Each structure stands twice: as C-alpha cells, then as structure tokens.
Amino acid sequence: MPTARNRKNLNPKLDFIAVMLFSVLVLFGFLNIYSASSGTQPVFQLSMKQVYTKQLIWMAGAFLLIVLVAFSNPNFFEFTGYIFYGITVVLCLAVLFVGRKVSGAQSWFGFGGIGIQPSEFAKFGTALALAKFLGTYGVRFKGWKNIGISLAIFLIPMAIVLKQNDTGSALVFLSFFLVLYREGLPGYFLLGAVWLGILAVLTIVLLAYKLSLITWIVIPLTGIALLLLYLFRKSRFWMGIIVGFVLFSWVFTRLVSFTYKTVLYDYQRDRIEIILGLKKDDKGVGFNLIQSKIAIGAGRWTGRGFLEGTQTKMGFVPEQHTDFIFCTIGEEWGFAGVLLFLAVYLGLLFRLVMLAERQTTNFGRVLGYSVTSILFFHLCINIGMTIGLVPIIGIPLPFVSFGGSSLWAFTLLLFTFLKVDERRLSYA
Amino acid sequence: MNPLSNRRYAFFFMFAFIGVIFVVRIFSLQVLDEGNYKRAVNNALKKITIYPSRGIIYDRHGKLLVYNGPVYDLIVFPGELKGIDTGGLCTLLHMDRREFDKKLEQARIKARTQRRRDNSFNKSATFLPNLPLADYTRIQENLYRYKGFYLEQKTDRLYGNEAAAHLVGYIGEVTEKMLAQDAYYKNGDLAGITGIERGYEKYLRGKKGVRTVLQDRFYTEKGSAEGGRFDSSALAGPDIYCSIDLSLQQFGEQLLQGRIGSIVAIEPSTGEILALINKPDYRPDLLIGPNRNRHFQELITNPGKPLYNRAIRGVYPPGSTFKPVIALIARQEEVLSPATTHGCAGGYHMGSLTVGCHPHFSPTNLAQSLAISCNAYYCQVFRDIIDNPNYGNVRNGWSRLETYLRSFGLGSRLGMDIPGEVSGNIPTLSYLDKRHGNKWRSSTIISLAIGQGEILLTPLQMANVATIIANRGFYYTPHAIHGIGTQMFKPESLRTLHRTMVDTVYFESIIEGMADVMQPGGTAWASAISSIPMCGKTGTSQNPHGEDHSLFIGFAPRINPKIAIAVVVENAGYGATWAAPIATLMMEHYLKGSQAATEAPHLLKKLNVVPETHADSTQQKKP
Numbered sequence A: 001m002p003t004a005r006n007r008k009n010l011n012p013k014l015d016f017i018a019v020m021l022f023s024v025l026v027l028f029g030f031l032n033i034y035s036a037s038s039g040t041q042p043v044f045q046l047s048m049k050q051v052y053t054k055q056l057i058w059m060a061g062a063f064l065l066i067v068l069v070a071f072s073n074p075n076f077f078e079f080t081g082y083i084f085y086g087i088t089v090v091l092c093l094a095v096l097f098v099g100r101k102v103s104g105a106q107s108w109f110g111f112g113g114i115g116i117q118p119s120e121f122a123k124f125g126t127a128l129a130l131a132k133f134l135g136t137y138g139v140r141f142k143g144w145k146n147i148g149i150s151l152a153i154f155l156i157p158m159a160i161v162l163k164q165n166d167t168g169s170a171l172v173f174l175s176f177f178l179v180l181y182r183e184g185l186p187g188y189f190l191l192g193a194v195w196l197g198i199l200a201v202l203t204i205v206l207l208a209y210k211l212s213l214i215t216w217i218v219i220p221l222t223g224i225a226l227l228l229l230y231l232f233r234k235s236r237f238w239m240g241i242i243v244g245f246v247l248f249s250w251v252f253t254r255l256v257s258f259t260y261k262t263v264l265y266d267y268q269r270d271r272i273e274i275i276l277g278l279k280k281d282d283k284g285v286g287f288n289l290i291q292s293k294i295a296i297g298a299g300r301w302t303g304r305g306f307l308e309g310t311q312t313k314m315g316f317v318p319e320q321h322t323d324f325i326f327c328t329i330g331e332e333w334g335f336a337g338v339l340l341f342l343a344v345y346l347g348l349l350f351r352l353v354m355l356a357e358r359q360t361t362n363f364g365r366v367l368g369y370s371v372t373s374i375l376f377f378h379l380c381i382n383i384g385m386t387i388g389l390v391p392i393i394g395i396p397l398p399f400v401s402f403g404g405s406s407l408w409a410f411t412l413l414l415f416t417f418l419k420v421d422e423r424r425l426s427y428a
Numbered sequence B: 001m002n003p004l005s006n007r008r009y010a011f012f013f014m015f016a017f018i019g020v021i022f023v024v025r026i027f028s029l030q031v032l033d034e035g036n037y038k039r040a041v042n043n044a045l046k047k048i049t050i051y052p053s054r055g056i057i058y059d060r061h062g063k064l065l066v067y068n069g070p071v072y073d074l075i076v077f078p079g080e081l082k083g084i085d086t087g088g089l090c091t092l093l094h095m096d097r098r099e100f101d102k103k104l105e106q107a108r109i110k111a112r113t114q115r116r117r118d119n120s121f122n123k124s125a126t127f128l129p130n131l132p133l134a135d136y137t138r139i140q141e142n143l144y145r146y147k148g149f150y151l152e153q154k155t156d157r158l159y160g161n162e163a164a165a166h167l168v169g170y171i172g173e174v175t176e177k178m179l180a181q182d183a184y185y186k187n188g189d190l191a192g193i194t195g196i197e198r199g200y201e202k203y204l205r206g207k208k209g210v211r212t213v214l215q216d217r218f219y220t221e222k223g224s225a226e227g228g229r230f231d232s233s234a235l236a237g238p239d240i241y242c243s244i245d246l247s248l249q250q251f252g253e254q255l256l257q258g259r260i261g262s263i264v265a266i267e268p269s270t271g272e273i274l275a276l277i278n279k280p281d282y283r284p285d286l287l288i289g290p291n292r293n294r295h296f297q298e299l300i301t302n303p304g305k306p307l308y309n310r311a312i313r314g315v316y317p318p319g320s321t322f323k324p325v326i327a328l329i330a331r332q333e334e335v336l337s338p339a340t341t342h343g344c345a346g347g348y349h350m351g352s353l354t355v356g357c358h359p360h361f362s363p364t365n366l367a368q369s370l371a372i373s374c375n376a377y378y379c380q381v382f383r384d385i386i387d388n389p390n391y392g393n394v395r396n397g398w399s400r401l402e403t404y405l406r407s408f409g410l411g412s413r414l415g416m417d418i419p420g421e422v423s424g425n426i427p428t429l430s431y432l433d434k435r436h437g438n439k440w441r442s443s444t445i446i447s448l449a450i451g452q453g454e455i456l457l458t459p460l461q462m463a464n465v466a467t468i469i470a471n472r473g474f475y476y477t478p479h480a481i482h483g484i485g486t487q488m489f490k491p492e493s494l495r496t497l498h499r500t501m502v503d504t505v506y507f508e509s510i511i512e513g514m515a516d517v518m519q520p521g522g523t524a525w526a527s528a529i530s531s532i533p534m535c536g537k538t539g540t541s542q543n544p545h546g547e548d549h550s551l552f553i554g555f556a557p558r559i560n561p562k563i564a565i566a567v568v569v570e571n572a573g574y575g576a577t578w579a580a581p582i583a584t585l586m587m588e589h590y591l592k593g594s595q596a597a598t599e600a601p602h603l604l605k606k607l608n609v610v611p612e613t614h615a616d617s618t619q620q621k622k623p
C-alpha cells in the first residue's frame, strides 16, 4: 500500500485552471504557427522540413517535461536551485565562445539541425536561485548584503546575455524587479524607475532634435529644485533628497546620452527613433512595423478566418511564426479573437498571482511571482512591439511562439511552480 | 497576514492596465482604421499591366509616319521563384548562367525598390525587355514550366517612313528621372524621349490598363479581384497629325543630302512647320527593338552628330538675312523711307573703321540696298536707329532696338512644342558692357547691323523671321502638329497670335526689296523660279572655325504667302550659291505639288541631285 504522500505523487493535483489556460495557449499557438508557416504548402504533412512539424515535436517534448515534473519530488527543485542556476549561467558563458550566431546574437548551441538557447533556461535557473535565496530561513529582503545578493542573482546572467548581443532576452531579467517589489522593495524604487524611463525618452527626443540637454532638462529641473528647496528649507533631510535627486537625474541623462550616441548600433537607434515617432521610415525597420500593423488591422471585428490571412501567409510580416505570431492571431481571428486571447493570457497571470499568494513558503511565493513577472514582461514587450507601442525587440510570446527552447523553458518554469504549489496541499 | 501581501493588488492593477492599453490600441488598429484591411487586400493583389497602343503619327495629309508593332517584356515576380529549372530557362533564353544570375539580381533589386515604394508585396520587374515576336513565340510555349516568369505585351514603334527623324523623335526606356517625376511609369516602360514623341507624350501614351488578380497563398491566380472592380482596360493614345508635308520633307532631305545644315519651312498663316530637315540625320528604325541601346551609343559617339537637331539647337549669326529686320525697325522708327539713299564706296568708312562691301552701283535706295545687299547702307541705317537723338544716348537707342528684336521672337526660345530648343542670342546692355567695356559707341557694335558678331539665331528663328515678313507683322509659335485625334485638336497656346512692334504698313517697302533679290541684278537671281513670285534674302554667316555658312530666308508667293523658309548650309560660302537654290526649289515643290516637274532642272543639277520623285516625267521625255 502506498502512503498518502506517495499516492499524491502518483496522482498529481496540479492547479486545474492554470493547466487549462496553459493548454489553450499552446494549442492555439500551434494553430497559428501552422497557418503562418504553411504558406506555400497546400497540405498538412508530417515532414521535418515543416516548421509546424517541428513545433509538434517541441510540444511532445514539453508534454514529457510536464510528466517528468509532475511525478518528481517538488523538494528536488528547492534543493537543486543553486546547482541549476550555476549550470545555466555557465552554459550562457559557454555559448559566448562556442555558440552559433543567429541574426547577430551569439546565443545558440547547435546540435545538428536543432538549436538550443541557454538564455531561455537561464530565466528558469535564476528564478529558482532567487526563490531559494529569499526562501532561506532567516533571510529577508532587507539589509545591503541581502539586497546585493538578490540583485546579483539576476543581474549577472543579464549581463552575460547582454554580452551575447541578445538585448531582448537580457531585458527580460529586469522583470525580477517586480518580484523584489512584492518581497519588500520600496515602491519609490519603481516610481524612480518610471521617472528614469521618462527621463531617458526625453533625452533621446532632445538628442534626435539636436536640442540642448542643459536648456530643456537641467534648467527646468534646477528651477523646480530651487522652489522645492525653498519650500522644504526647514528640513535638512528633504533638502538632501532634492539635491541628490537632481544630481542623480543629471548624471543619468548624461549616461543615456553617452549610451545613445556611442554604445548603441545604428539599427538600434533607428528602432528607438521610429518607435518614438521621431523618424518616418517606411522602408527599412519601419517596413516591418507597418506590415505588422496592417496584418493585425486587417482582422477587423471577426478576423479573416483560419488560414486566410494574406499578410502573414505571404511573407509580408517578418518572422511571422516566431516573434510576430500575434500578427497571425490579429489577422485571422480579429478583434473578437484578440479579446479572448488576451483574456486567457491575463487570466493565467491573475491565476498565478493568486497561487503565489497562497504559498506557505517564501520559496514558493518568490518562484510564483518570478514566473508571473517573466510571463508578464514577455507579453508586454512582444505584443507591444507588434502593435507599435514599444521598440521591435525580438523576444517570443511564451507558449504561443514557435521555438523549442522557449516553449520548454516556459513550460518548465510554469510547471515547476505548479508542482511546488501542489506541495502546499501536502502540508495542509 | 503579511502586509506586503497587499502588493498583489498592484500586480492586478498592472495586468488590467496593460490589458486596457492593448485592447484600446488594437481596437483602433482593427476597427477604427479601415485602411489596414484595404492595404492588406491590396498587398495580396497581383497587378498585370495592359499596355495601350501608342498614338500613331501621320503627316498633315494623313500619310503614315510612325505606327506600332508588338514587342514583349519577359517579367519576373521574384517572390514567386522557387526551385525552377535554371538550366532549362537559360537554354530557352539563350543566355549563360552568369548573365542569368546577374539579370535576376538586378530584377530583384528593382522589384524590391518598387515594392517598398508602393508598400506592397508581389512586385514584378522586367527581366528581358523588348523581345520581338519570334522570341515571344518560342518562349511563350515553354514558359509555363517556369513559375514566376511572365510575358507582357507592349508596343514598340515601327516606321512607315524614314523621313523627319528629328521632328518625330524616338521613344526609349523611361529614365530614372522620369520614373521619379511621374508615377504613371514603371521600370522598363517605353516613353517618348525626343521630338513629337516627347512633346506629345502625355497624349500619345494613352492610358495603361490594369488587371488585378487575386492570388491565394500558393500564388495561384484566383480570378479577378472583387469581380473586376479594380480592373481597367487600356485606353489607346490618340493619333497625331504632324504638321509636316511628307513629300516636301523628303524632297528637302534629298536636296540637303551629303551636306551639313538645316531647312525649316513654316506655313505662315498657322505657324505649322511644313518641313524640318537636318543633315546629318539617322534612320529612326535604329532606335527601336532590343538593340536600341547599342545603336544609340553608336549614334551619340558619331562625330557627324546625327542625333543633333541643329534646326532648333544650332545657332548662327544671321548675316545679311538680318538686313530686312533692321530695315523694318528703321521704318517703324521713321528714320528710313523707301526713297532714302546712301552711298557706298566699297564699304562703310568711319575714322579708322571700315565695313567692307562688294562692288556695286552707288548710291542705292531701300529696295536696291536689299536686292544687292549693300553693307554700307545698313551700317548707316543701324546708326540712325540707335544714335537717334530722341533717345538721348546710344544705350537707350540700343535698348529700343533690342526690344524690337525680341518682339520678333529673337533672343529667347520661341516655345516650340518639341523639346530641346535653344534661345540664340540678342545682346543685352549688360552683355555689351561686359564685352566692350562701358565706353562702347554705335561704331563699336556696327557689325551687328549686318547680322554678324554677337547676334545668334537658330534656323527655326530665321524661318520665323521669314514668316513674320510674309505675314506682314505677326506669327504663331512654330509647332510640329496639324492636329491631335479625330477632332484635330490643337492646344490654345499654339493658336495665339503674336504681333511684332512693326506695323503692317511698313512691310511692303521691305518686301519690295526682297522680291528684287530674285530679279535680275538681285543676289539670288540665279535661283529664281520665274513662274512663282518669290521674296527672299541671301546671307553669309561668318564662321571663325572654317568656311562661312550659306544662308537664305524667303517666302512665296509674294501675295498671300503659303510657305516661309530658312535654309542654312554649313561651310558652303555665299548664301546665293547653295542655300538660295535649295530654298527656291523647296518653295516651288510645295506650291506646285509633288507631282509637278521643276521648271529649273539646272538648279537640281547644280545641287547634284537626281530627282527621284520626277522619275516618271523624265522617262516620258525619252523617245
């Protein structure tokens, strides 16, 4: 007779809602990949030449992963957190030297015809490591040492991925700031980040129009600061804050302007300027964005129908089955389809936050928020870029875009958390 | 509960916030902006051009000059190419692999440019332009095997006649500049480059039609898009009746054969150009077909400049043909009357200055001065005009004279309807200052009196001067068309009368002198055709680079003239020698009709011309 504990392992009770929403996204993703990639082939055929056949194989692999995770001991992930983290970070480093270059980024391992992108798995490793660190008995998100270690855990892999020239994947690591926020990072840090974002955009706009940073940023800022200094003249504390704030803003502006002028490549500058509406370019980078918007717009209320989208099927939209898969959804399923799709996706995120909040361990909660934040960040950037709200940064739409590494990494991420969530039941 | 737990609501808020932003944005893209749908549909359409037939060009009597024949462009849709048998296609097109790859790469670039310009997807580019019918048949039979390649029919020119090459002009592939200026054109189109083909391009080209084909994702045609709502049929360009008289044109080309020069004949009552002849010229059929570019290179590098339309681009000092103009202005200014006499002692002498003249009786009156072309007479008349005390000084005098000359259409483009015309030169005050310093006097510029020096006219302007005199004071802008289409339409600008500053009453005394030119004792007496009362003026244009140019202007008949003419024969010496007989034979030919034999065969013989058109009559004379 198996014990009650053992019976649970043989009979996993993963959160039903989350699993259903996940399944819907993966299957719907496959339909759209099939539509986008079957362009010049008339019939469904199980040939390895077909993109969608590959995706079927990735999906089968993902299913195996799910089974593996479901029948594993959830404590395994907590124990091996640092080890897994170490392995993925080393792989990310290794790929810098022996990896393959794909569209400018040195981020792939090639095995025959199959590519593996370790940076996708590094998110998983980082999530585990951060969860384990903050879940350690007695460690709380306080004190310079703990804060420093928490930051280092995700900023190190981020720096390595940045070195791989894969800006999009590197930016994803910023989503861990959201996790830290939940764990006690003061809210003004996030407000500060928003302020820096505004400042960065303002600086780039001024640079693009060749206007003086002194006239438009320093002088107004100093003016406001002087006024505030007068108002708060009785509080040394606030006066210090104000002076620090102005100095920091100015240094940051200089930093942005330096990065923008000398660090970024021309194509990166172009993308940023086009997205900010500073540059009208229907030919180069802008062509992709225009075609992407036309594709989505062509869907109207109810879409043009499955397999009927000419924009995505005839190759107007770049990378239509990977990063631009949302174009196919928009074109073939229309506004109604998009609404449903967003509802499912955001529903999954809501559900994950609820699951994370019901965790009894810090490890489970931090892992849950890591999963949620990474997915949320991907969703914002990916859809945002296809509809022209953020620069075109090549990152996939989790569960939906074509690609083995990303599908497996996100599946692993999600189901590890769901497995950890299931463990909670056994303590109850 | 941990108070940080409340931060979950910040997450919920973020999700909802982003969700709302996305929904609003996507709603505006999908539902509010209807253009995206149209753009997507348009992207997926394949447009196949239907070329109209180009307007045919006839002479003024309806004789065929230029018509159309089919030629074919092999076009390629680079987007559709996939796994075609390149080797087989190379064999079919008679080209090697390297040439094929090069042409395909060029086509890809062109198609990409076009695609980005139109922001659409499936764009074609010309792969091999202007294939003749024979190639078409061969390729068409096998082309179905090569997906992505198509043949498009368009029309190239064929010539019913080799005459009037410069006036008719030629067509060629549109230039980058034309592509940029006019969205009507696409790469590989044929359009007028010179002559009437260019000047009336907007009429002749007609209107292209388009067949829009809906394609599915396999590039298979699925019939007309939206039931043919986007389709339009091609509209043929209207025919043009050009103003030349083909028989006169051919006769003139024969007369000028082997020489360098120009003939321009104008119908005075309308301004229509009856003949426009340049030698050397070229065979127009060299500039059609697949070898047009090679032939063009040969012609453009030919030292004889066969492409040069010297009738409207060449400039010459008018020499003595300018004297009637000076006389007319002097009459209007009332410093000259028909009875005015001036002496001539072998020329005009003034201090150290001498303008030479040939020996003749002296003194002469106005008519006599024209008939024998006395230089001294016109030096005096010229000074009477610009040194007229009424104007105070010579500068004002010259300005007055210049204004008169410009009213004759000199010193600026006449505005002819075919491109390339130049303005010639009538010196302005500042021009003279630059040339002679500020201290010039009438004696400094005395050579202008006899049409030498800085005055330059095109043969077209000379013919227009003859037209003005024939009309007794007015002209219409010379033009190359008789009418467009069946309605014989002619633009308003060509029907506008331009009046000179010399009144009609002053012309008769000058015409009297020009008639005397053709009488015994006149400079062109040897070239006279006795049955037709002609008026004319010989001239010799000083040429610093070699032998002088021989000039003649004239019109006939004297009353109610039907033809005005200017003849320039380069490096041929006195006007009386070569230009005058050519002009009188031309006028006779036009007035008597092409069938009549000339009554001056000695002139033909002198010009060394065997009269082809009169072959019948000479045969009859043989026993």
Ligand SMILES: [Zn+2]
Residues within 6 Å of the ligand: B344, B346, B347, B357, B358, B360, B373, B374, B375, B376, B377
């Ligand atoms: Zn004389």
